Amino acid sequence: MVDVWPILAVGVIISSLIYPLVRISSASLSISIGLFVIFLFEMIDSRLINELAFSPLDLRDIGSSYTIFTSMFLHGGFGHIVFNVFILVLIGNLLEERIGSPKFLAIYIISGIGGGLVYALVNLGDNVGVIGASGAISGILGAIAILYPNQPFMLLFLSFRNIPAWVMVLIFLAMQMFIALSQTNIAWEAHIGGLATGILIAPLLMRISIEERVDRGEKIDVMVFAKTPKEREIAAQIKPESIRDVRNAWIDQLAETAKCPICGQKVRNYRGRIKCRNGHKFNI
Structure with a gap:
């Protein structure tokens, strides 16, 4: 049975x-x-x-x-x-x-x-x-x-x-x-x-x-770049900011220390987006 x-x-x-x-x-x-x-x-x-x-x-x-x-x-x-x-x-x-x-x-x-x-x-x-x-x-x-x-x-x-x-x-x-x-x-x-x-x-x-999500061109939460308390503070300023110049200034500041969440390379501000040395582009 x-x-x-x-x-x-x-x-x-x-x-x-x-x-x-x-x-x-x-x-x-x-x-x-x-x-x-x-x-x-x-x-x-x-x-x-x-x-x-x-x-x-x-x-x-x-x-x-x-x-x-x-x-x-x-x-x-x-x-x-x-x-x-x-x-x-x-x-x-x-x-x-x-x-x-x-x-x-x-x-x-x-x-x-x-x-x-x-x-x-x-x-x-x-x-x-x-x-x-x-x-x-x-x-x-x-x-x-x-x-x-x-x-x-x-x-x-x-x-x-x-x-x-x-x-x-x-x-x-x-x-x-x-x-x-x-x-x-x-x-x-x-x-x-x-x-x-x-x-x-x-x-x-x-x-x-x-x-x-990057390959599909979807928006990525900027918080994925924030690993330290300071980076989280900066990312929190970027999310609601609607004035382009101010937003870019915050992105520049975040890019000074942030790393690409995919490959770990350094990143930079690329026309209001974030781009790493290996070419990964993030719409944030």
Whole structure:
């Protein structure tokens, strides 16, 4: 007899990822709902974990390698899923609102898989299953830190102070080191692997997106050139400025330090647009 719960779970996974693309809704919320539905399936039939959890040995069997994907939608308990969903909604919306649902989903999925691969690399030959969305969520944190390093976070246990994203990454890494030294059953390797994957792929995805828009001649948000507080201040002056000479003066000032977001070369003001040494022209 065919076990229906794994099939239903995979259907929920796919639906939660496709729905925000079709309906243009929040991917963070859609994934969160999907996680809770699948957790309900787990409570009905605990064998679901055995079917969809990931272990390093699964990579040796192409028929079982899909678990590196499905495992990131399973959780080991109510506290586990509530904590992960809380963090996903908290930081996921910050990133998704800025880069859009398609790129957010790409970072989430690839980071989750990257976290699983790092876990497998560190634990070669291990047949213990690993589950949880933490690797994918860690990738979201990494993406925010690399794209928007000064994005503030509020931590209740630090007297409600606003903590920049790059500092949050340091705190996160310190926590993973503590977990590793404590020898718990928490897959810290997947957390670090997901974080690193998010840091690596987020700039690449954003660069590809910008290059496609440049090729189509679309307008580009001038903020993509602003990496420092001073550059952000200048870019903020450019966006609403309607007087051409004043706007050009601000563009000249930004071009003194800004770099091309596609190739990293120096840029200059080119007839009210921004152009780099390699010929990339940006309508801003």
